[in-house]
Amino acid sequence: MSTIDVPLTKRGFGRTQRPDLWWVTPLFVFLGLGAFVVYSTWAAFQGDFYRFGPYLSPMYSPLLLTSRPGWWPVWIPFSAALLILWAPGGFRVTCYYYRGAYYKAFWADPAACAVGEPRKSYWGERTFPLILQNSHRFFLYLALLFLVLLAHDAWNAMWFTDPVTGAITFGIGLGTIIMIVNPILLGGYTLGCHSLRHLVGGRKDVMGGASRKTYDCVSCLNRRHMTWAWFSLFWVMFTDIYIRLCAMGIWHDWRIH
Numbered sequence: 599m600s601t602i603d604v605p606l607t608k609r610g611f612g613r614t615q616r617p618d619l620w621w622v623t624p625l626f627v628f629l630g631l632g633a634f635v636v637y638s639t640w641a642a643f644q645g646d647f648y649r650f651g652p653y654l655s656p657m658y659s660p661l662l663l664t665s666r667p668g669w670w671p672v673w674i675p676f677s678a679a680l681l682i683l684w685a686p687g688g689f690r691v692t693c694y695y696y697r698g699a700y701y702k703a704f705w706a707d708p709a710a711c712a713v714g715e716p717r718k719s720y721w722g723e724r725t726f727p728l729i730l731q732n733s734h735r736f737f738l739y740l741a742l743l744f745l746v747l748l749a750h751d752a753w754n755a756m757w758f759t760d761p762v763t764g765a766i767t768f769g770i771g772l773g774t775i776i777m778i779v780n781p782i783l784l785g786g787y788t789l790g791c792h793s794l795r796h797l798v799g800g801r802k803d804v805m806g807g808a809s810r811k812t813y814d815c816v817s818c819l820n821r822r823h824m825t826w827a828w829f830s831l832f833w834v835m836f837t838d839i840y841i842r843l844c845a846m847g848i849w850h851d852w853r854i855h
Contacts, residue, residue, distance in 0.1 A: 611716040612709060620710040627703035630828070631696075634835055638683070641838055645677035647845040648838070652755045653773045655838040656780055657683060660747050689741040690831070692734035694792045695823050735793040745788055748781040770855040773844065776837050783833045787826035790819025 614620065641648075641657055648655040658679045666676035674680075690696055701707040708715045723731050755774040757766050788794070799813030819826065843849040 610714045611706065613714040614710075614712055616710070616712055620713060624703040624706075624709055627699045630832075631700055631703065634831055637835055638838075641842070642679035642683055643675055643677055645675065645679070647842045648679070650773070650841050650845040650851065651759070651771075652757055653771075653777060653841045653844070653851075654751050654754070655841045656748055656751070656777075656834050657838045659744075659751050685737065685740040686744055688733070689737040689788075692731045692737055693827065694734070695827050697731060735797075738788070738791055738793045738797075741788045741791075745781055745785055748777075748784060752777045752781055768855075769853060772852040772854070773840060775854075776833075776840055780830075780833055780837050783826065783830035786819055787823070787830040790816060790821075790823045790826055792820065792823070795820050 638657065641655075648658040649661075654661060660682060661678055662681045663678055670676050702709055706716050723729055752774070755777040756768055756770060758769045758771075759766055795813065795816045798816055799809050840849065844851050
């Protein structure tokens with residue numbers, strides 16, 4: 599069978615023979631991730647309005663300290679979020695999906711398939727700092743722990759303190775529902791992780807019984823890993839915004855029960 603070589607790219611950054619709007623996806627990824635990074639950085643250093651009644655922002659959970667400890671460097675503004683955000687942040691940054699997303703959107707490595715890159719060499723992830731991406735499997739264990747903590751926060755969001763009597767009563771507010779959805783979306787993202795898929799069965803030649811069912815479950819979530827990643831990312835931000843604006847008195851929490 600005869601074959602012909604079809605050139606896919608032209609030399610030079612951004613040059614290509616693709617006729618489609620290949621730049622749309624990287625642009626939206628750049629804007630979406632950029633917006634989240636800017637907001638989450640501000641919210642973390644802001645250090646206030648992260649709690650409203652029984653609601654605790656996921657960007658501050660678990661709440662380890664509420665005031666500056668003596669060992670904290672004086673030249674760094676203190677915020678309780680800075681004590682914990684490195685764990686979920688590390689899990690996101692080293693995620694297999696997010697790597698492909700921000701490599702293209704922020705580093706143009708490459709900007710898209712069959713599109714010219716701004717560099718001529720390829721180092722892969724075998725050198726510093728990209729070799730640190732291999733820590734993703736370890737951040738997974740912390741992410742699983744955070745799912746439990748955020749689910750506990752959602753449970754706490756169902757118990758309100760009466761401002762007059764001080765009695766604690768069961769209730770459901772709009773913030774309660776928002777906080778319940780948060781660990782569900784994060785669970786769909788975390789439990790569909792490629793590293794978890796390998797951990798529960800990907801390293802085995804033959805599977806059966808419970809291991810096979812677990813592997814199939816993780817694989818089912820993994821097929822929509824990108825969707826879970828984006829929905830869970832922005833729901834974390836929305837949850838923080840909702841609690842923050844309620845604490846500032848801008849929004850009123852609607853009590854359902």
